[in-house]
Amino acid sequence: MGGMMLMIVGLAGIVFDWGTFGRVLAIIFGAIGMVSMLVSMGVYFWAGMLSTSATVIECPECGKQTKMLGKTDRCMFCKTILTLDPNLESNAAPTSNS
């Protein structure tokens, strides 16, 4: 968001034509804005990559493959609460070893 603001300020420098100073200012602000935009985009992309690399597990209820974000999530087919925590797992989905 800060990058966008800086870009707008830089564009305003071009639009209002503040002479050489304004142009230099526009270039500087534009460059800073571009860099911060790229950085925030990179962070956004990285976050997206992290979310796609979520654990894929087989749902104990419906047997379908579902993605899990974080420690606890719900099955996207039957909405069963799934967890990686063994203590919680024994409560949510009791293992049938009979």
Ligand SMILES: [Zn+2]
């Ligand atoms: Zn399920």
